[in-house]
Amino acid sequence: MTQVLELVMDELLDGILVINCCSRKVTYFNNKFVSMWGIPQHILASSDNQTILNQLKTKVLYPEEFLKPIQSLYENDQNWQDEIRLKDGRTLLRKSISIPGTNTLKSCVWIFKDITNEKSIFIDSLTGCLNRKAWDSFGNEHGKKRNHSIQYCVAVVDLNDFKSINDDFGHEAGDRVLKRLGVTLKRLIRNKQDKVFRTGGDEFCILLESTTDISSSIVTRLSNELIAAGINAATGVYMSNQEGGIIEAFRKADKRMLSRKKTQKHLHNSLIHPSHLVSTRKTKTDEEIEMLANLSVAIKKGELKLAFQPIFNTSNQVSWIEVLCRWKHEEQYIPPNVFIPLSESSGHIHRIWDWVLEESIKTVHRWKQNSIYTCISINFSAVQVEYYKNTGFSYPDQIKRICYQYNVSPKCLKIELTETSLLTDSIKAKDLFNELSEMGIDICIDDYGTGFSSLSIMQALPIQCIKIDGSFVNGVPQNLSNTAITKGTISMAHELGIEVCAECIENAEQIEFLESYGCDYFQGYFKSKPLSAEEMAKCIEMHHN
Template structure:
């Protein structure tokens, strides 16, 4: 049976309480009574009450004061309060509403209408309560992360704006820490998102406990007022330290947080370890407003991650300058293809036995009107980081194939043209189709094209790499492992790859005459390739002694400045046209 609605009638006149209570009881309400404001507050705090009918003129605490005190109580925030008053002047009514009254009832009371006024107030209050509950839920959805129950980006940014304004007014420092869990993507990809979510919840709880326990910078035993912890999204968290005394306190906080998050996590019967990269920005030195602080702490975190992770870095002006330079370079690189700023050069590869041209490696060159010649060591990693390597790599592949076909149409024979392929390109599912399409468009025979891949690209996902290599081999192209010896491929894996050629990295060739270890590595690569019936090309040959060493050890082909620098297409044509180079009558 549903519980009756309970009303509290507060009046210093017992007869009035009896008349009101009796009337409302006949309408199904449950009645409680109090003779003054203090008794009202005591009764309201000890028993559930759905509505209060409160007289104004009472000894001790009057109705206005009692109403205001009721509204201060958590359970009294939305409870209907009807003030009963014989005062019908506008000032008294205004005073009643200012004290928090829901409605007012004038004396003498119209008893036939009393129940209707109470029911209307209860209904309005219920609507208000539901609206308030919905508002609270919407606020939580808007400002809190559902996975970790931490504040989210919006909450943190609003709070940071407020705290920065306070710090500026007081002339006091504060710090923002930007955290990123190293290797979290690997956990998600290998162990699954459900376990990854558990790792995030565990990390959030460790951060929460660390700050509350005062382990961040040796504070007191509570989370300091004004400080904040938030999850921005993914595996990124932020911490606001609003009460630091000096910038070094932020570094101490970061180090202790890093140590706390580095402890083993036991989740689902597994023991997992995570490390954390942390960026620090201190107000006002590292940013004069909230947006600058958050951006610069993020940038410092990037540098911590670039340094290998599991460390913290504080923002510096040099970081900002480097980012500006990188952004400028990226913007210019995006426009390089359409502006015709990219060029291909080709470094000949020579047969070490008879000196004939055995092939040519395609090398990309970028000359910008503002920057001049830009080193590939500078713009190739940028292209890989930003995803520009895909359109640039396609441009290189298409133009190299078209140039090789053009040489053949001129009656010049180049056994093969080699094109470097990035890991991003190679592991894309559509790459073999792209190679097929370009070969068909340019009319180049597949056997003339050689694709060079690094060990790291092949070992990133060895099973997928083996499948992709077999698909490319079925097309008819040649395959080579570039910079061999610098990666971590195993012989068992290498045997699974349908490779035609290994290229000895220039780092081993450089000191091959004087360094016994480099010489031993080069000899071992040549011997291993011979046993696997693979050809070997040595890169970076710059001295006659290096060339003689490689010839005596059975290396098949060489390339380097001793023999030829990278050349533009027209000079390669002249080289191929020299006496001794094989000529054909065209394709």
């Protein structure tokens, strides 16, 4: 009869484990238990419950909770059940049945049932979080309880500009962002009582069980996790209470999230810029999408830094300083010629401009406090010129406001434009350049010679200086073609009353040649590499005019 029973037990779909409560030895297990848990035969052969339980512990997601009820099952005759989440993604239902008897015969039977498929109807297939159906079910069950003795910290998270991500980069990119957010939010989970739900298209909710108010610490931790993951999202956090329960807490957290999202949108519209403009190229590579996600929070994470490269006059004095933006992500420098074009096509250039402008003016203010007086130049993107033409956004007002805030004169600032900034409808931007010029801000054309600026544009706009691109300076005076172009550019600029700066100076011979044809200013590694603010201050003092 025993043999027949064992054959029947081995055919069952549930895994069975029997432990003698007195000897603490495993007295029986069926084949389904072995295959379900993947326990090696040499472990099973020991029959020692602690050895086998330690092996089971390595398979589960929350080991301590798995082992917690074991001591009590040896001491009482209660039957109970719970759910066990395994590291491989499966969910098992564990039923514990006490078999009464004398001290030597008393046993405990564990029955394991794989309920992964049953649970899957409550799982969001994209992110692996609990879905809306699970949220509704949990909320209904919780709502039936009159006394909400169990309290939760409820956090609502909603992605910013998610529609723009789908429209400009495709739904595949949007899915990647949602997956990334799901993984990030799961990092806040401490035990199986805590839960993460995807309650809407780009909205998530976190429930963290707690007997005390942890909302303040969760706000901080959630913000840090989102920043670290490169995710731009609005959040709202609220602690449930015995009266309202989680549904009321969710409403209040959602209200806080919406209020914060509205505030952020108003701030970007009124003081800064939209965080996203229509991309000129709709598709992005996986590497670019990853980089964009990191770039979106690079400022918050303090990854952007300023570097300063001096421009010298013919007397070897520092005439002004070009401000350069550097991005260091995870101990690796991302080249400007990689992240700047990407920021322009995605709209992140506006946030970078806002940050660079204020940080630059703050630096000038600090130098001024130490009796170091100089001018700086900041690069102005073609995207910003286009944005001005389309919206009329007042960059002069923005500059005035920041200069006033730090007690710095706008005359300490120069704006550098590439020739591509002037290629289309440049006359429409004439009012912007004129207003900047009237404030005492010099307008420079950077990388001159690589675009197609006409003389009419040069005459129509208030341009004070052109910077000859390094590709033409390279090789002079030996390279006859570059020499002719450089000489002609200097002569033409001077005829129009415009000063000339040569970029990418590599040796003294170039300076000697350029000076002989009247070049006014020089910039390049031969004169000075880009420096930190502290190094730049020393350089100014060394080359004091």
